Amino acid sequence: MKAVLVGVGQAGGKVTTALAEFDAEMGFSAVRGALAVNTASTDLDPLPIDTCLIGQSRVNGHGVGGDNELGATVMDEDVVEVLDALSGRITAEAEAIIVVAGLGGGTGSGGSPVLVRELSRVYDVPVYALGVLPARNEGALYQVNAGRSLKTLIREADATLLLDNDAWRAADDSVEGGYESLNRKLAKRIGLLLAAGEATEGVGESVVDTSEVINTLGAGGIAAVGYASALASEDPAENITALLSTTRKAVTTGLSVPEATNADRALLIATGDIDRIPRKGVEKSRRWLEDETGSMEVRGGDFPLQSDRLAAIVLLGGIQRSGRVETFLERARQAAAETETEDRDRSDPAAAFDNEDLDGLL
Numbered sequence: 398m399k400a401v402l403v404g405v406g407q408a409g410g411k412v413t414t415a416l417a418e419f420d421a422e423m424g425f426s427a428v429r430g431a432l433a434v435n436t437a438s439t440d441l442d443p444l445p446i447d448t449c450l451i452g453q454s455r456v457n458g459h460g461v462g463g464d465n466e467l468g469a470t471v472m473d474e475d476v477v478e479v480l481d482a483l484s485g486r487i488t489a490e491a492e493a494i495i496v497v498a499g500l501g502g503g504t505g506s507g508g509s510p511v512l513v514r515e516l517s518r519v520y521d522v523p524v525y526a527l528g529v530l531p532a533r534n535e536g537a538l539y540q541v542n543a544g545r546s547l548k549t550l551i552r553e554a555d556a557t558l559l560l561d562n563d564a565w566r567a568a569d570d571s572v573e574g575g576y577e578s579l580n581r582k583l584a585k586r587i588g589l590l591l592a593a594g595e596a597t598e599g600v601g602e603s604v605v606d607t608s609e610v611i612n613t614l615g616a617g618g619i620a621a622v623g624y625a626s627a628l629a630s631e632d633p634a635e636n637i638t639a640l641l642s643t644t645r646k647a648v649t650t651g652l653s654v655p656e657a658t659n660a661d662r663a664l665l666i667a668t669g670d671i672d673r674i675p676r677k678g679v680e681k682s683r684r685w686l687e688d689e690t691g692s693m694e695v696r697g698g699d700f701p702l703q704s705d706r707l708a709a710i711v712l713l714g715g716i717q718r719s720g721r722v723e724t725f726l727e728r729a730r731q732a733a734a735e736t737e738t739e740d741r742d743r744s745d746p747a748a749a750f751d752n753e754d755l756d757g758l759l
Contacts, residue, residue, distance in 0.1 A: 406505025425592035430486030461503035468507025501531030501539030506546035544729025605698035623647035626708035640678035661715025
């Protein structure tokens with residue numbers, strides 16, 4: 398799938414950079430353009446991709462401070478600047494536009510749904526969102542922002558690929574190191590998914606193409622992507638069990654939204670040396686995926702790639718009814734209720750001067 402990437406906010410810019418660099422390093426050429434958009438100039442300065450600073454009249458390049466309503470307002474006011482910056486990048490070759498954002502911050506959570514809406518209005522290609530959920534320990538504001546943003550993205554985007562921050566970040570990772578590791582893992586999964594059918598080495602028996610990715614993402618909702626790999630034998634018959642095991646790992650331990658196996662649609666992509674990909678293994682893995690997801694709409698195909706490893710890329714579409722997503726939304730609802738209570742209970746110091754109980758003292 399030939400895609401143009403637009404990163405919104407700090408996390409969005411970093412993930413977009415990681416995706417563009419992975420695509421260039423692998424020589425896939427699936428990423429046809431990359432732009433980072435932010436309200437904070439300090440977040441844009443270190444990025445090696447093209448950038449667009451918005452909201453200068455309101456925040457003067459200092460960011461929106463986690464205020465996603467302000468993030469939405471700024472994007473709404475300056476969206477023409479973003480569209481102008483993208484006009485030379487979104488050509489007839491582009492098969493999709495992907496808006497990337499961390500859903501907890503102000504610019505990403507507020508601005509990304511607005512940008513998705515405007516891009517969908519202007520362009521005929523699918524506009525997808527790639528959203529990163531905040532970790533549990535990132536505070537109530539981030540949970541509330543993400544809950545609101547996710548609900549809006551589901552409505553505006555053709556589909557929303559989701560990454561749960563708690564899924565892959567190790568307990569002993571530093572904050573910065575953890576996010577860098579997460580960005581690399583996400584870039585590999587999404588990068589391989591975009592490249593399937595675009596940069597094949599050899600002729601597969603059933604090569605995946607862009608239409609199968611689009612059909613799996615389907616008519617909106619939330620999607621997740623999984624990945625796992627193992628060393629491959631030179632004899633494809635010996636790789637049948639290996640591919641089945643790898644597919645299971647991609648779903649059970651390598652999914653961007655853990656435990657989100659209740660899906661409407663699924664796509665299995667077997668990646669590796671075409672002479673080592675076992676046809677029976679693909680069929681067995683596809684049938685296992687049908688049983689695991691409860692979906693009768695499971696596609697399967699090859700992504701020929703010169704490697705001594707065999708990998709499984711799994712795309713699940715329509716996972717919004719999964720327990721993991723419901724758990725997050727409930728956490729966001731609770732955080733919103735707690736925040737409203739705190740705001741209500743917070744006293745105004747000036748109100749003390751209007752307290753009639755003090756009248757008798759004077």
